[in-house]
Amino acid sequence: MNRSRIGYSVTGGALAILFLFPLLWSGWASVRTGSGFGLENYDRLFTSDNGVRPQHVLNSLVVSVLTVGGTLFVATLGGYAFGRFKFPGRDVLFLVTLAILMVPYATILIALYVLLGWIGLEDSLVGLSLVLVMFQLPFSIFMMRNSFEAVPRELEESAQMDGCASVGTLVRIMLPAVKPGLITVGLFAFLTSWSEFFAPLILLNSTDKFTTTLAVVNMRTASHGSIDYAALEAGVVFMAVPCLILFAFMQRSYVRGFTSGAIKG
Amino acid sequence: MTIVTTPRRAQRAEQAGPPPARRRFRRQTRRAWLGIAYASPTAVMVALFFLTPLVLVGWMSLHRWPLLAPPTLNAPDNFTTIGDNELVRSATWFTIKYTVIITVLLFAVSLGLALLVQHRRRGVGFFRTAFFLPMAVGFASASLLFLGLLSDEIGPVSDLLRGIGLIDGYVSWTSGSANSALGSAVVLVLWRFAGFNMLILLTGLQAIPPEIYEAARVDGASRWQTFRSITLPLLRPTIALVLTLMVTGSLLAFDQFWILTRGGPDNSTTSLVMVIYREAFIRLDLGSAAAISVVLLVVLVVFNVIQLGVLRRRSN
Numbered sequence: 001m002n003r004s005r006i007g008y009s010v011t012g013g014a015l016a017i018l019f020l021f022p023l024l025w026s027g028w029a030s031v032r033t034g035s036g037f038g039l040e041n042y043d044r045l046f047t048s049d050n051g052v053r054p055q056h057v058l059n060s061l062v063v064s065v066l067t068v069g070g071t072l073f074v075a076t077l078g079g080y081a082f083g084r085f086k087f088p089g090r091d092v093l094f095l096v097t098l099a100i101l102m103v104p105y106a107t108i109l110i111a112l113y114v115l116l117g118w119i120g121l122e123d124s125l126v127g128l129s130l131v132l133v134m135f136q137l138p139f140s141i142f143m144m145r146n147s148f149e150a151v152p153r154e155l156e157e158s159a160q161m162d163g164c165a166s167v168g169t170l171v172r173i174m175l176p177a178v179k180p181g182l183i184t185v186g187l188f189a190f191l192t193s194w195s196e197f198f199a200p201l202i203l204l205n206s207t208d209k210f211t212t213t214l215a216v217v218n219m220r221t222a223s224h225g226s227i228d229y230a231a232l233e234a235g236v237v238f239m240a241v242p243c244l245i246l247f248a249f250m251q252r253s254y255v256r257g258f259t260s261g262a263i264k265g
Numbered sequence: 266m267t268i269v270t271t272p273r274r275a276q277r278a279e280q281a282g283p284p285p286a287r288r289r290f291r292r293q294t295r296r297a298w299l300g301i302a303y304a305s306p307t308a309v310m311v312a313l314f315f316l317t318p319l320v321l322v323g324w325m326s327l328h329r330w331p332l333l334a335p336p337t338l339n340a341p342d343n344f345t346t347i348g349d350n351e352l353v354r355s356a357t358w359f360t361i362k363y364t365v366i367i368t369v370l371l372f373a374v375s376l377g378l379a380l381l382v383q384h385r386r387r388g389v390g391f392f393r394t395a396f397f398l399p400m401a402v403g404f405a406s407a408s409l410l411f412l413g414l415l416s417d418e419i420g421p422v423s424d425l426l427r428g429i430g431l432i433d434g435y436v437s438w439t440s441g442s443a444n445s446a447l448g449s450a451v452v453l454v455l456w457r458f459a460g461f462n463m464l465i466l467l468t469g470l471q472a473i474p475p476e477i478y479e480a481a482r483v484d485g486a487s488r489w490q491t492f493r494s495i496t497l498p499l500l501r502p503t504i505a506l507v508l509t510l511m512v513t514g515s516l517l518a519f520d521q522f523w524i525l526t527r528g529g530p531d532n533s534t535t536s537l538v539m540v541i542y543r544e545a546f547i548r549l550d551l552g553s554a555a556a557i558s559v560v561l562l563v564v565l566v567v568f569n570v571i572q573l574g575v576l577r578r579r580s581n
Contacts, residue, residue, distance in 0.1 A: 005386075008381065008386065009387075009388065011381060012381055012382070012388060012389075012392045013388075015378070015381070015392070015395075015396070016391065016392050016395035016396070019395045019396050019398065019399060019456065019459075019460070020395050020398065022399070022410055022411065022414055022456060023398065023399070023402070023410075025414060025421065026410045026413065026414070029413060029419055032419075073306065074306045074307055074310055075307075077303040077304070077306055077307070078303065078304055078306065078307035080303050081300045081301075081302075081303035081304035081307070082304065084300075085296055085297065085299060085300025085303065085304075086293075086296070086297060086300065087296075087297040087298075087300035087301045087304070088297070088301075089301075090300065090304070093304060093307065093308055093311070096311055096315075096316070097307060097311050100311070100315050102565070102566055102569045102570075103315075103319065103562060103565070103566065104513055104517045104565060106517045106519060106538045106541070106558075106561075107322065107517075107541075107558040107559075107561050107562040107565070108315075108318040108319055108322050108558070108562075110322060110325070110541065110545050110551055110554050110555055110558055111317075111318035111319070111321040111322035111325060111555065111558075112314065112318045113545075114321060114325065114330075114551065115313075115314075115317060115318055115321060130310075130314060131314055133310065134310050134311070134314035134315055137307065137310060137311065141307060166299055191401070191403075194403065195402070195403020195404070195405060195406060196403070196405075197403070197404065197405035197520050197524075198519055198520060198538075201542075202542070202545075202546075213403060213405050213406065216405075216406075216409060217405055217409065217523075217524055220409060220412065220524060221523075221524070221527070226418075227412075227416075227418075229412070229413040229416050229418050229419045229420075230413075230419055232409050232412065232413055233409075233410065233413045233419070235406075235409065236402070236406045236407075236409050236410045236413075239402075239403060239406045240401070240402045240403070240406055243401045243402065243403070244398075244401050244402075247398075247401040
């Protein structure tokens with residue numbers, strides 16, 4: 001009994017150190033300079049020739065806001081429709097939405113690149129955000145449908161008796177009831193859009209449209225000679241800090257929603 | 266009540282409202298229309314950005330489709346030339362090899378972690394968070410992090426191994442040899458995704474009723490027996506899900522090799538998705554890229570359908 005408890009603590013502790021070490025090391029490496037500690041690496045990250053520009057950070061924020069907003073809008077309405085209404089084609093549409101998970105997006109991004117060109121959204125942050133919203137849909141719609149289904153019917157019916165119009169019922173009665181679902185969906189959409197690499201790489205061409213992730217990776221891939229590793233670690237920390245902060249605040253609902261969605265989806 | 270269609274009666278009926286059955290029907294129709302209205306943004310997004318590109322990628326694969334010139338029909342050239350492409354062949358083998366390695370190792374590590382933290386004990390919350398935390402870092406960022414971590418210039422790994430005498434001299438983990446490059450990517454993926462898969466397995470483990478374990482203990486079953494004849498069979502649907510996610514994710518590997526190894530040395534770590542990217546944006550041949558995508562897509566869908574079938578049969 002006692003021995004197994006010690007074994008558990010030692011194994012768990014050693015593994016926890018192993019998993020936390022890379023994160024702690026990158027924080028340390030990002031502030032280490034030749035003579036001691038300072039912000040020189042961050043300085044190079046933002047000022048070197050192919051470094052990160054304020055424009056790139058702004059682009060990332062635009063894409064994140066559009067993706068989170070778009071995902072919440074589509075998934076809330078869709079989840080409400082799938083969870084609370086009967087209409088022809090409902091089950092087919094729901095299954096097709098979930099099928100997005102079965103067709104991993106690396107295989108359709110080439111076609112999306114051509115398609116966005118046709119509708120005038122080539123090399124555009126809006127186009128990228130729309131694609132990211134679509135990729136968020138299976139998880140988000142599923143999550144929101146479950147959330148709406150879990151709300152007691154009486155709540156909705158009594159609101160309608162009181163003469164609340166449908167949209168009014170949704171906004172005033174239903175939305176507060178599905179808040180945990182909205183937080184999970186929004187957080188997940190943010191984490192994905194903020195750090196997504198492959199979709200921006202394919203869909204964005206010009207340097208001034210780059211997201212931060214693309215710009216930081218570009219510092220590595222565009223360097224033919226020596227790589228500025230320390231500046232890269234500064235980039236890693238810069239990218240990770242917003243995610244870690246959000247994660248710390250919302251870990252509980254994020255993890256809960258994540259697993260329930262992953263299991264049932 | 267008979268409905269008499271004299272104008273006066275009709276007028277009166279309208280004033281009193283339609284009979285209950287028709288009212289219910291009307292309400293249902295109204296609700297159906299509302300449902301359609303609420304579902305329409307989803308329908309538009311799915312039709313425009315999922316179904317259309319799905320058809321388009323098939324259409325593109327039948328054409329010579331240069332990046333900057335009008336396409337011309339050339340079916341089935343894009344497919345017949347796939348086999349002749351040396352890089353496609355080596356990338357296919359590499360991707361399969363990588364998928365097998367990752368699936369085995371990642372599954373073993375994730376299940377180990379899940380078993381370690383499945384009970385409420387002291388420090389369990391901290392351990393779970395520590396294992397899951399890498400998931401909060403984007404995968405591209407994680408790849409860059411490991412690029413530095415494993416580098417000889419600023420990374421501590423080489424220094425550490427030199428310190429204990431395991432290696433000597435300069436070692437380039439991410440580009441030195443095919444094996445060390447692959448190994449670097451494997452370590453990165455284990456670090457980043459073990460906690461995520463642990464979490465899924467954990468929910469499966471916690472869904473097993475504790476009474477079954479209790480009964481096994483009363484019967485004097487050993488730990489290993491309990492694990493083999495209770496935990497594993499009851500965990501099967503969750504295991505199937507986790508394995509599906511791992512296989513799908515590995516077959517589509519891109520970020521880790523693009524960033525960490527650049528596909529090298531000598532294309533030895535070039536994955537299939539990297540070849541798709543290369544065909545499309547370096548060789549500017551979208552038709553060929555689409556053909557490889559279609560093949561990969563068909564393989565994945567077939568794999569997932571089989572997997573789902575197995576999963577359903579087992580859970581029945």
